[in-house]
Amino acid sequence: MRELSLHILDIVQNSIAAEADLIRLNIVEDYEADKLVVEIIDDGTGMKEEDKEQVLDPFVTSRTTREVGLGLPLFKEAAEQCAGNFSLDSTLGEGTELKAVFQHSHIDRAPLGDIVGTIISFLVSNPDIDLVYHHQVDDEEFNFDTREVKDRLGDVKINSPDIIAWLKDYLTEGLRQIRR
Amino acid sequence: MKSLDELKELRDKAQKDIQNRDTGDKVEIIVGMGTCGIAAGAREILQEVMKEIDKRDLDVRVSQTGCIGMCEKEPLVDVKMPGHDRVTYGEVTTDDVSKIISNHVVNGNVVDDLVVARLEE
Numbered sequence: 001m002r003e004l005s006l007h008i009l010d011i012v013q014n015s016i017a018a019e020a021d022l023i024r025l026n027i028v029e030d031y032e033a034d035k036l037v038v039e040i041i042d043d044g045t046g047m048k049e050e051d052k053e054q055v056l057d058p059f060v061t062s063r064t065t066r067e068v069g070l071g072l073p074l075f076k077e078a079a080e081q082c083a084g085n086f087s088l089d090s091t092l093g094e095g096t097e098l099k100a101v102f103q104h105s106h107i108d109r110a111p112l113g114d115i116v117g118t119i120i121s122f123l124v125s126n127p128d129i130d131l132v133y134h135h136q137v138d139d140e141e142f143n144f145d146t147r148e149v150k151d152r153l154g155d156v157k158i159n160s161p162d163i164i165a166w167l168k169d170y171l172t173e174g175l176r177q178i179r180r
Numbered sequence: 181m182k183s184l185d186e187l188k189e190l191r192d193k194a195q196k197d198i199q200n201r202d203t204g205d206k207v208e209i210i211v212g213m214g215t216c217g218i219a220a221g222a223r224e225i226l227q228e229v230m231k232e233i234d235k236r237d238l239d240v241r242v243s244q245t246g247c248i249g250m251c252e253k254e255p256l257v258d259v260k261m262p263g264h265d266r267v268t269y270g271e272v273t274t275d276d277v278s279k280i281i282s283n284h285v286v287n288g289n290v291v292d293d294l295v296v297a298r299l300e301e
Contacts, residue, residue, distance in 0.1 A: 001219055010218045013246065071215045114223070121223045124230055125213070125244035152187040156194040159242070161234035166190055170182045177181060 003113025004038065004102075007078060010071040011040050011098065012122055018044025018096065020129060027115070028136045029104065035084075036104045036112070041097040047090040056088065075100060082106035116171045119144075120164060127159040140178035144171065197237075205262035206241045207285055212256035214247030220254035221273075228277040229257070240285065253296050259284050263301065270296035 001007050008025065015023045020042035028037040047055065058073040076086040079100040090096040102109050119133060123146070133144040149158055149167070156163065211217070211226045226242070233240050250256060253270035257280065260266045267290055269280055276294055283289045 006218050006223065009213075009223055010215050013213060013215075013218075017246070074215070117223050117227055120230070121213075121226045124226060124242050125211070148184055149187060152184055153191050154195075156191045156198070160194050160197075161230060161237075162190055162194050162197075163187070164230055165234050166182075166187065170184075173182055 001074065001078070002110060004036075004078070004110050005113040005115040005118040007071075007075045007110075008038060008040065008115070009118040009121060011075055012118075014071060015040065015042035015044050015096070016126055016129065018042060018046070020044035020095065022130045022132065024132045024134070025119075026134045026136075027112070029112075029138070030136075031104060031138055034104045036102040036109065037099065038102075039097065039099045041095065043095040046092045046094050046096055048092055052088060052090050072098075078102075078110060082109040116168060116175065119171060120168050123167065124159050124164060127157050135175065135178065137178045140180075142174040142178045144174065201239050206239060207262065208241045208243060208258075208260040209285070210243050210245050210258040210260065212246070212248060212254055213244040214251070214254075216247055216251035217254045217256060222255045224274055225255045225257060225272055225277060228274045229281070232278055232281045236281065236286065238281070238285065250296065256296070261285070261288065265301050266299040267295055268297040268299070269294040 001010070012023060022043050024039070024041040026037070026039040030037070055072050056076055058070050072088070079086040079102055083103040083106055084101040086098070086100045088096070088098045119131065122131065130146045135142045146158060153163065209229055211222050211229065213222050226244070229242055233242070248256070250270065255272045257269045257272045257277070258266055259269070259280065267284070269276070269291065272280070272294065280291055280294065283291050
């Protein structure tokens, strides 16, 4: 994938398929330690012990386990080729969490890219799943919680075109603030 | 910095829009969001769809699907008009989105040269 944010959008599809109600996305850019960390944590169905190993192997996955395919192995490879590492933990009935660590300055590290586009795309087609997004750049942080948005929207859906357009500006501005 | 409380004003406006609309069957636009779709540009297509819907103030349901096996034709966009066949468009570009929405969704004319599959209603 050309951008890490595309990997994130792809990985989140697994959480959707696993019937998660809440997905946490944490992105930490630490220039001092030269690290970029991406964490995705969901409360979906989770995986059995033997499936945890299989999902990381692109050649074992079969059509019957459709919700897992190339997405996870590609993300794992992206981290490992950037002097980073990848870990996945999952408990059946509780959820799945994964963490990818990249060397921030690594020449092969794909740019984070359009993370706002990733979040907006997720919100458009998944209005009933909540997202808690935390993004940190050194000491600055931005937090976004769809539960807080929905509190203010009442019976208006979060994916109404007006709301989506507003949220896109809101997220763009929030991220600009922490990058200054 | 914008405040989330601004959403309350938007809510009142959105509620009026909902009341003004009839509750019949909606047009549905479905974007393929498997690994293949995402790698081919589905995220940009989905955002372009939302932009067109907002611009034209259309009442359309936008949803997503996973990989359906036509990976080489991604990005795939399906249009499902109530009472009509489901039409699958392939190798859709952001420029094609406005064509699909104005010709098909608004005027009911399928954009034949972009069609890769049809599913009977």
